[in-house]
Amino acid sequence: xxxxxxxxxxxxxxxxxxxxxxxxxxxxxxxxxxxxxxxxxxxxxxxxxxxxxxxxxxxxxxxxxxxxxxxxxxxxxxxxxxxxxxxxxxxxxxxxxxxxxxxxxxxxxxxxxxxxxxx
Numbered sequence: 001x002x003x004x005x006x007x008x009x010x011x012x013x014x015x016x017x018x019x020x021x022x023x024x025x026x027x028x029x030x031x032x033x034x035x036x037x038x039x040x041x042x043x044x045x046x047x048x049x050x051x052x053x054x055x056x057x058x059x060x061x062x063x064x065x066x067x068x069x070x071x072x073x074x075x076x077x078x079x080x081x082x083x084x085x086x087x088x089x090x091x092x093x094x095x096x097x098x099x100x101x102x103x104x105x106x107x108x109x110x111x112x113x114x115x116x117x118x119x
Contacts, residue, residue, distance in 0.1 A: 003049050010042055 021030035
């Protein structure tokens with residue numbers, strides 16, 4: 001069964017990750033803090049693999065759908081249709097402030113400027 005193959009891949013990746021984390025300098029943190037969490041989540045995932053696949057699919061697809069919806073909403077608004085902005089509220093205001101800051105920074109550094117026609 002493919003769950004056993006995933007388990008053997010997991011058993012191969014954990015020692016490799018231990019070595020990599022030790023080389024980076026966070027080996028102690030990895031072994032004391034992160035590895036127990038990773039091991040418990042992996043044990044749960046191997047035990048309840050059907051639920052884990054379902055949840056993993058949702059965790060993978062939800063951010064993709066949100067980004068696609070946000071861009072579609074933006075382009076529909078640019079076409080002039082009256083649709084509610086996404087995301088609205090605090091996230092919308094934060095996004096607006098970030099875009100405004102980036103545009104001002106681009107103008108200040110000369111990245112964004114007046115386009116002159118060559119005649």
